[in-house]
Amino acid sequence: xxxxxxxxxxxxxxxxxxxxxxxxxxxxxxxxxxxxxxxxxxxxxxxxxxxxxxxxxxxxxxxxxxxxxxxxxxxxxxxxxxxxxxxxxxxxxxxxxxxxxxxxxxxxxxxxxxxxxxxxxxxxx
Ligand code: AMP
Numbered sequence: 001x002x003x004x005x006x007x008x009x010x011x012x013x014x015x016x017x018x019x020x021x022x023x024x025x026x027x028x029x030x031x032x033x034x035x036x037x038x039x040x041x042x043x044x045x046x047x048x049x050x051x052x053x054x055x056x057x058x059x060x061x062x063x064x065x066x067x068x069x070x071x072x073x074x075x076x077x078x079x080x081x082x083x084x085x086x087x088x089x090x091x092x093x094x095x096x097x098x099x100x101x102x103x104x105x106x107x108x109x110x111x112x113x114x115x116x117x118x119x120x121x122x123x124x125x
Pocket of ligand 1: 025037096106
C-alpha cells in the first residue's frame, strides 16, 4: 500500500530494520551515511536500492532536513555504485517514489537503480 510522504518517520519500517541488522540484505555498498542493497523483487537485471542511514521518510523529508554531508554522500554513492557496476556505458535509471501518487511503499527514502536492459518509456501512459 502506498504511504503518505508527510507522515512522521516510523522506526519499524523494513529498511529501518535492515539498517539495525534485524533483517538481512544483499549489500552492495556501505559508508558512514549510506547503505545500498539488492531489491528483493528485482524489476530489471540490476535493481539496487540506495538509502540514507538517517531516518528520512522520503525524498521530500531528506531534501528538506538532511545535512549537506548526507546529501552529498547519497548522490556520490549512487553514482559510484552505478559506475563500479559498469552501468554507465549502456545506461541506467534512477527513481525515488515519493508519497501516494508515486506508489511509495516503504516509508524510508530509497533511490532505485535500474539497469541491464532497455527500460522502456519513462511512465505508463
Ligand atoms: P517503492 O515502491 O519505491 O517504495 O519500493 C519499495 C521497494 O522495496 C520494492 O521494489 C520492493 O521490492 C523492495 N523491498 C521490500 N522489502 C525489501 C527487502 N526486505 N529487501 C530488499 N528490498 C525490499
